[in-house]
Amino acid sequence: MDADVNLSRGELPGSLVKSIKKSRSGNKKIAAHVVKLSPYFNKVSNVNEDSSILSHKKRKANSPQLTAAEKRSEAYRRKTPDNPWKPPRSPFNLLQEDHVHDPWRVLVICMLLNCTTGLQAARAIPNLFNLCPTAEMATKVATEEIEKVIKGLGLLKRARMIQRLSQEYLDDSWTHVTQLHGVGKYGADAYAIFCTGKWEQVKPIDHMLVKYWNFLHKPESLSSEKDCIM
Numbered sequence: 602m603d604a605d606v607n608l609s610r611g612e613l614p615g616s617l618v619k620s621i622k623k624s625r626s627g628n629k630k631i632a633a634h635v636v637k638l639s640p641y642f643n644k645v646s647n648v649n650e651d652s653s654i655l656s657h658k659k660r661k662a663n664s665p666q667l668t669a670a671e672k673r674s675e676a677y678r679r680k681t682p683d684n685p686w687k688p689p690r691s692p693f694n695l696l697q698e699d700h701v702h703d704p705w706r707v708l709v710i711c712m713l714l715n716c717t718t719g720l721q722a723a724r725a726i727p728n729l730f731n732l733c734p735t736a737e738m739a740t741k742v743a744t745e746e747i748e749k750v751i752k753g754l755g756l757l758k759r760a761r762m763i764q765r766l767s768q769e770y771l772d773d774s775w776t777h778v779t780q781l782h783g784v785g786k787y788g789a790d791a792y793a794i795f796c797t798g799k800w801e802q803v804k805p806i807d808h809m810l811v812k813y814w815n816f817l818h819k820p821e822s823l824s825s826e827k828d829c830i831m
Contacts, residue, residue: 665786665806666786672777673779674777674802676802677779677793678776678799679776679778680792680796684797686797688701689823693809693812696714697711697791701796703735704792704796705735705736705767705770706730707792708766708781708792709729709763710722711787711788711791712762712766712788713756713759714787715785716756717756722754725754728750732746733763736770737771739764740771744761744764762782765782766781766782769782787805790804790807790810794813794817800817
């Protein structure tokens, strides 16, 4: 039998056309003729391979970049000490909702969620904040200790990013959250929504942030928070 048929690891859709030819010696020789398949099937066979990685790459590729003017917009200005904003709890239970008391934590969560699912990040976040409850502690802990905590996420380089973000966050010189290391549109929008209350000035595109943003547009979602502030 000819060995010129390249079989894939999955099942080939359709059937191979086989023809039987006789050689001069009278023996039968099977020649397999490969049917040319649509590129669609090659895509299907790869769907289950590293699907999460492909999803993250696609999300990263589609992530818009803020312009210089947008980065300096009022929506992303640093939270002031007298800001009374307390975001209401939503039925979606976003990870950021549990840590709105510390804007630094909100930014770190967004940094982890940039390349992982919410379920994966939720498993690591409690241990991370036990190790580094504050930005100051994150700058003092050994990088290797942070790497151990987030190792399961496959984001070891994020350990150094977290520490650099923490160092810059503690500096008094920054005026807009977009000036901090690793903060893009997703993190900046989350900061405006959960930390400063300037949610009406942003338009998120992350599907979970959009759900929370739409939730804030409902009058009943803010009524209890306004009562608390007054």
